[in-house]
Amino acid sequence: MVKVYISQDKYAYDVHSLFKAFFSKVDVKVVPSSGDFFEDSCGDEIVYHIDVDVDKNELKRNIYKLLSKETGKELPWGNLTGIRPTRIVMNLLDEGYTDDEVRAYMKDTYFVSDEKIELSLLIAHREKEILKDIDYENGYSLYIGIPFCPTRCLYCSFTAYPIGAYANIVDNYLSCLEKEIDYVAENFKDKTLDTIYIGGGTPTTLEPHQIERLLSYVYDKLDTSKVKELTVESGRPDSITREKLQTMKKLGVTRISVNPQSMKDETLELIGRRHSVKELVDAFKLAREEGFDNINMDIILGLPGEDERDVAYTMEEIKKLNPDDLTVHSLAIKRGSKLAEILLEKKADAKGKGNILHGEEEEALVMSKMIKEASEGAADMGLLPYYLYRQKNISGNYENTGYAREGKAGIYNILINEEVQSIVALGAGTVTKRVYGFGGRIERCDNVKDVKLYMEQIDDMIERKRQLFS
Ligand code: SF4
The missing domain is CATH 3.80.30.20 (tm_1862 like domain)
Structure with missing residues (x-):
């Protein structure tokens, strides 16, 4: 089991999803803790202590870097744990980002692999074209x-x-x-x-x-x-x-x-x-x-x-x-x-x-x-x-x-x-x-x-x- 103590529980779900992305075959338990509790790894249990003193994206970047270094693994979708990664790209394009700006954002913010960034961009452009005659409001x-x-x-x-x-x-x-x-x-x-x-x-x-x-x-x-x-x-x-x-x-x-x-x-x-x-x-x-x-x-x-x-x-x-x-x-x-x-x-x-x-x-x-x-x-x-x-x-x-x-x-x-x-x-x-x-x-x-x-x-x-x- 992987046990993760976090100082605030507001991002517990995201933290759990990210740990699961690295440790998909073992149980992961996220436990809110006041911070004065300390427990070392024992037996086949691995223990992490995460201080939540930054915003969600920063927190996920920090955890990703830590786990990537410890496990030697890089995940194709980086620290993204949501089910709709193309939606982020669509929103960025709607806000006026160029393709290169989208690439930089996905890499710097979420550590998404080049292959998945290109796939997301291709899909987002296609979706926008296919949906251009759809009336979202009515x-x-x-x-x-x-x-x-x-x-x-x-x-x-x-x-x-x-x-x-x-x-x-x-x-x-x-x-x-x-x-x-x-x-x-x-x-x-x-x-x-x-x-x-x-x-x-x-x-x-x-x-x-x-x-x-x-x-x-x-x-x-x-x-x-x-x-x-x-x-x-x-x-x-x-x-x-x-x-x-x-x-x-x-x-x-x-x-x-x-x-x-x-x-x-x-x-x-x-x-x-x-x-x-x-x-x-x-x-x-x-x-x-x-x-x-x-x-x-x-x-x-x-x-x-x-x-x-x-x-x-x-x-x-x-x-x-x-x-x-x-x-x-x-x-x-x-x-x-x-x-x-x-x-x-x-x-x-x-x-x-x-x-x-x-x-x-x-x-x-x-x-x-x-x-x-x-x-x-x-x-x-x-x-x-x-x-x-x-x-x-x-x-x-x-x-x-x-x-x-x-x-x-x-x-x-x-x-x-x-x-x-x-x-x-x-x-x-x-x-x-x-x-x-x-x-x-x-x-x-x-x-x-x-x-x-x-x-x-x-x-x-x-x-x-x-x-x-x-
Ligand atoms: S819904 Fe699909 S997966 Fe489920 S039993 Fe029917 S054919 Fe099989």
């Missing part, structure tokens, strides 16, 4: 959550119920969504609906007539004349059929995702995806046949048993399919996922080479090689980075990056990531955000996660939104 986006999946993946911590056991409640669930859509129709009629994102879960677990029912209701009740993008996540190939694709195409869906996570059958089996690579390839080709010209694929780096050679293989196989958009996630082991339980019990079968058996430094090295393979592979397919975010517990302190072909970037992904527009979220386990203008404050309200409770308490879910937007 527009909004709509998220609809479908919390059902064919089976539950081991790494999943989302609201996801196996459709087999829950098929009999889907129609009632759709009725509840319709109630929420009625609320939106009544309360956002003077606003511009910019994007619609139907996610989950796996929305394509719905039957074709259920997809039709949902989308038709959206069209009937809301003004969709200005909608720039309508995404339906079709992530699990084992949920995709020609009829569902035809229904979505007929009803104006512009963008879908067909997600492999890995193009190796052994890995898919290990993480509980319950579909083969062949099924994925067939589903992707079916979507192309049915006319979808904006297909996203998601992959995950750092899956059990995989290293950079597996990522290189996955990228080669994906290249044959030529997707328009690719999201590269670094595995974040989330509490509540089955995978977290397995890792905790050290039962995962890593087949002798998986990153979960590596030490911290080796893991970071493997992750950086995997990220390099993925970014080079994306560039090779003509895909450029357009959004980026970090998560807590992300492997090797890295990030998730979205790549897309020119004109195919997912606008909703940027809006939710940079938190620059209000998003009204419907369905179990979703979170609505009210954004008070670009860079303004943000308030949230959530819908309960449990799908049955959501349906029972639907009026309360709507009331929460009414209060948030009153």
Whole structure:
């Protein structure tokens, strides 16, 4: 354990996050202390005493320098611990900073590596260009959550119920969504609906007539004349059929995702995806046949048993399919996922080479090689980075990056990531955000996660939104 005594607790969260970035595999405890308490390191416990007598940036710089010297490590994102590093760059550009001034600021203030500074700059410029027609003040986006999946993946911590056991409640669930859509129709009629994102879960677990029912209701009740993008996540190939694709195409869906996570059958089996690579390839080709010209694929780096050679293989196989958009996630082991339980019990079968058996430094090295393979592979397919975010517990302190072909970037992904527009979220386990203008404050309200409770308490879910937007 690493124990950190700090003289004031106001920056305890930031101090904890920064220590965790250096010591991701050990427990870190931050303890506010009056300063007269002193304890030396003992056994396998390392003790630090931090005096908080400077501002937050200075404090984080000092801690970074200390830990970097002691561990011999430099972190790609320097002392930045937040999840939206590109937002800082966007704000600086908005304030009139030149690219060189941004570079100097990111280096001097946060010790960000040159590689990540260039990546952030590239993304920030692209985001500004993609969002130039978005009305932040008077527009909004709509998220609809479908919390059902064919089976539950081991790494999943989302609201996801196996459709087999829950098929009999889907129609009632759709009725509840319709109630929420009625609320939106009544309360956002003077606003511009910019994007619609139907996610989950796996929305394509719905039957074709259920997809039709949902989308038709959206069209009937809301003004969709200005909608720039309508995404339906079709992530699990084992949920995709020609009829569902035809229904979505007929009803104006512009963008879908067909997600492999890995193009190796052994890995898919290990993480509980319950579909083969062949099924994925067939589903992707079916979507192309049915006319979808904006297909996203998601992959995950750092899956059990995989290293950079597996990522290189996955990228080669994906290249044959030529997707328009690719999201590269670094595995974040989330509490509540089955995978977290397995890792905790050290039962995962890593087949002798998986990153979960590596030490911290080796893991970071493997992750950086995997990220390099993925970014080079994306560039090779003509895909450029357009959004980026970090998560807590992300492997090797890295990030998730979205790549897309020119004109195919997912606008909703940027809006939710940079938190620059209000998003009204419907369905179990979703979170609505009210954004008070670009860079303004943000308030949230959530819908309960449990799908049955959501349906029972639907009026309360709507009331929460009414209060948030009153
Ligand atoms: S498809 Fe996605 S939401 Fe569904 S179980 Fe797997 S990770 Fe969770």
